[in-house]
Amino acid sequence: MALFQAIHLTLTSAILLVLLAEGGQASDNTKNCKLIEESQAARAVVSKLEPLTNRTFSTTVKVDKDGYTYLFQVCGTAGSVAEGGLVQKDANGKEVLIGRYTATEVFGGSDWVMLIYKKGENYGDHCGKEPRKAIIMISCERGVSAGELSVVAEERDKNNDCFYLFELDSSAVCPAIPSHLSVGSVLLIVGFSLLAVYLIGGFLYQRLVVGAKGVEQFPNYTFWQEFGNLTADGCDFVCRSQGNREEPPTYRGVATEPLGEEPEERDDHLLPM
Secondary structure (H helix, E strand, O other), X not given: OHHHHHHHHHHHHHHHHHHHHHHHHOOOHHHHOOEOOOOHHHHHHHHOOHHHOOOEEEEEEEEOOEXXXXXXXXXXXOOOOOOEEEEEEOOOOOEEEEEEEEEEEXXXXXXXXEEEEEOOOEOOOOHHHOEOOEEEEEEEOOOOOOOOOXXXXXXXXXXXXXXXXXXXXXXXXXXXXXXXOOHHHHHHHHHHHHHHHHHHHHHHHHHHHHOOOHHHHOOOHHHHHHHXXXXXXXXXXXXXXXXXXXXXXXXXXXXXXXOOOOOOOOOHHHOOO
């Protein structure tokens, strides 16, 4: 039964791997994001971005003759600046803090999440020298775990409320697709899968290990043969008549044919002499 033990070990290992994977996904790195206004609804929205954590997204743009690289992390430090959720790096490697993940606002819909990092470095000559902030629009894109970060615009020609706008596509914010399988269908699929594993594994074991031939290659052939005989006996007992049953008494009519000549009775001895 070494093959069955190997199959059992494989299935057990697969289940453990799934549980470990789920346990890994359950680590809530999005708690590193400190919400400016903490609420259960906002925390639920930011938790959708858990699959995007522990990863640095980058994009490079050119402004006039200068090139800038933007680094972004979900609830993590993207560059060398402490608490820097989104930073700007110039050609000389100097980093400018655009927004902190410790000053986060978040909004979400059915298929999008808007992540806002605030309290960046102050502008120099723009936007009334207010702190910078980054807005990252994360949109649903099925089949894409994490797309490319792109710069949409930098709004800095106002006296206040300036921002950097970025886009990112990911399936992490997509709504769950409802399953069309009923509980019975799932049970049938699982049952047929286990039956297939039993038949294929048993056949290979009987053929390759035991060396069986013909119908004896069927796993547990003797057991199933006896089971079939017992089933047939049970069906015979329930569905068929058993033994010789006495016929119920019926009325017998008088036969029309003569039953034979009866012996003549002589009564001469009764006459007086």
